[in-house]
Amino acid sequence: MKRAFPIFAILTAGLLSYGLYGALIQAPTEQTMGDVQRIFYYHVPSAWTAFCLFFVNLVASIVYLVRRSPKVDALALASAEVGVVFCTVVLVTGPIWARPVWGIWWTWDLRLTLTLVLWLIYVSYLMLRRFSSSGQTPVMAAVLAALGALDVPLVYFSIWFFRTQHPQPVIGGGGSIDPRMLHVLLMNWLAFMCFAALVCWSRYRLEILRRQVEETQALESLLAGGSSR
Amino acid sequence: MNSPPGVTRATLVKDLRLEWRSKDAINSMLFFALLVVVIFSFSFDPTAEESRRIAGGLVWVAFLFAAVVALNQTWARELRNQVLDAYRVSPARANSLFLAKVTGNFIFVSVLEALMTPLFVVFYNLRAIGPAYQLLFVAVLGTWALVVNGTFFAAMSIRTRSREIMLPLLLFPITIPALLAMVEATSSILTGEFSARFWIVLLAVYDVVFTTGCLLFFEIVLHGE
Amino acid sequence: MTYLFAAYVATWVIHIAYLGHLARGYARLNREIEELNRKR
Numbered sequence: 001m002k003r004a005f006p007i008f009a010i011l012t013a014g015l016l017s018y019g020l021y022g023a024l025i026q027a028p029t030e031q032t033m034g035d036v037q038r039i040f041y042y043h044v045p046s047a048w049t050a051f052c053l054f055f056v057n058l059v060a061s062i063v064y065l066v067r068r069s070p071k072v073d074a075l076a077l078a079s080a081e082v083g084v085v086f087c088t089v090v091l092v093t094g095p096i097w098a099r100p101v102w103g104i105w106w107t108w109d110l111r112l113t114l115t116l117v118l119w120l121i122y123v124s125y126l127m128l129r130r131f132s133s134s135g136q137t138p139v140m141a142a143v144l145a146a147l148g149a150l151d152v153p154l155v156y157f158s159i160w161f162f163r164t165q166h167p168q169p170v171i172g173g174g175g176s177i178d179p180r181m182l183h184v185l186l187m188n189w190l191a192f193m194c195f196a197a198l199v200c201w202s203r204y205r206l207e208i209l210r211r212q213v214e215e216t217q218a219l220e221s222l223l224a225g226g227s228s229r
Numbered sequence: 230m231n232s233p234p235g236v237t238r239a240t241l242v243k244d245l246r247l248e249w250r251s252k253d254a255i256n257s258m259l260f261f262a263l264l265v266v267v268i269f270s271f272s273f274d275p276t277a278e279e280s281r282r283i284a285g286g287l288v289w290v291a292f293l294f295a296a297v298v299a300l301n302q303t304w305a306r307e308l309r310n311q312v313l314d315a316y317r318v319s320p321a322r323a324n325s326l327f328l329a330k331v332t333g334n335f336i337f338v339s340v341l342e343a344l345m346t347p348l349f350v351v352f353y354n355l356r357a358i359g360p361a362y363q364l365l366f367v368a369v370l371g372t373w374a375l376v377v378n379g380t381f382f383a384a385m386s387i388r389t390r391s392r393e394i395m396l397p398l399l400l401f402p403i404t405i406p407a408l409l410a411m412v413e414a415t416s417s418i419l420t421g422e423f424s425a426r427f428w429i430v431l432l433a434v435y436d437v438v439f440t441t442g443c444l445l446f447f448e449i450v451l452h453g454e
Numbered sequence: 455m456t457y458l459f460a461a462y463v464a465t466w467v468i469h470i471a472y473l474g475h476l477a478r479g480y481a482r483l484n485r486e487i488e489e490l491n492r493k494r
Contacts, residue, residue, distance in 0.1 A: 042461060
């Protein structure tokens with residue numbers, strides 16, 4: 001496993017640079033939006049990656065509630081944290097794209113708002129993990145993750161209806177996508193998924209290591225206290 | 230007495246009696262909501278037409294903040310004399326305790342709303358253009374949504390450091406759809422521009438989903454390991 | 455064009471900031487491990 005890490009890292013770096021090349025040079029320029037549309041190749045794959053990570057977190061949380069294995073909990077923590085990072089990327093690049101195209105930074109668009117709410121839920125998840133006393137953290141966090149998942153469809157429908165009541169800027173309606181664009185998009189998604197897996201992996205190892213160190217420290221101080229008496 | 234409804238009733242009666250004697254929660258909530266109303270009316274200076282549009286948001290924000298004040302106290306009271314530990318070792322079902330607490334909080338927040346609503350009407354010159362009876366559904370369903378989630382997350386945040394801060398941080402993100410529904414339903418009834426039916430249905434669905442979810446997980450949270 | 459670069463730069467700034475955060479975590483842990491080893 002340890003030797004696989006650098007190989008995987010190099011592979012990911014290659015994929016990311018190939019993705020960047022594809023996004024900036026290979027992909028054809030979009031006719032109406034121009035070069036700004038190339039933000040798409042970072043924005044959309046980041047969003048998909050973030051959703052995948054949140055899904056991993058949900059599965060890990062449910063498995064934790066059933067099995068109570070600390071390793072699964074470490075995976076839940078890692079995926080939530082990396083997911084929040086990717087979600088932040090989505091929320092930052094979104095307005096940068098919206099500004100030149102629609103002339104506004106933010107709109108209460110369905111997908112944008114859903115992403116924002118997910119981001120808020122997962123930030124509160126991380127806050128809970130940070131603030132709760134150590135023994136109960138995993139259980140509380142897993143319950144919160146499960147409740148957050150229940151929330152997603154409700155958020156979806158509420159924003160969907162909210163939108164129909166309020167005037168919206170017209171957002172380019174679907175249509176077909178150039179196959180070369182799709183190729184670049186999928187390439188970038190693959191690259192970002194590998195990158196996310198990589199970062200998740202290191203976060204997971206950090207968490208496992210941290211717990212081991214904490215245990216050893218507690219043991220040491222116990223032993224030290226015993227011998228001095 | 231040992232049956233689940235018996236435990237629920239006993240806990241509820243105990244909480245209500247405690248509250249009736251001290252009036253801690255209701256007084257602090259009332260004063261807090263009053264402050265919010267006064268400060269908002271300073272900063273907006275609403276005309277009749279404008280206020281109708283923003284009142285839905287104002288009313289629910291005031292109730293939400295006031296409810297958080299009361300919700301923080303529900304479990305803190307039980308922590309003081311290790312009552313919570315006693316619940317943990319007792320054979321009583323955790324959900325009976327949860328339902329008692331939710332019902333108690335529901336009563337407190339309802340009383341608050343009943344007392345504060347006339348004040349809102351006076352301060353903001355409110356008059357519903359849409360069907361006013363629907364406001365009752367919105368109030369009941371909305372309060373239940375707030376209180377179920379609030380009681381649940383208060384039980385969760387009592388286990389953390391800095392517990393008073395933690396409750397709103399957990400409660401607000403999850404409650405966003407319910408809040409949106411309450412605010413939008415109230416505004417649409419007050420302005421009469423849209424039908425509030427969708428929002429009321431959404432609130433009902435939210436209540437069912439989260440009441441089930443909270444009942445499912447409460448035992449895990451109470452025992453906490 | 456400026457917007458495009460701003461978006462790409464912002465993406466990598468966020469990712470690198472997080473990686474830096476991770477690296478700091480590892481560094482701190484390594485220090486603690488060394489300390490434990492020295493005690494032994």
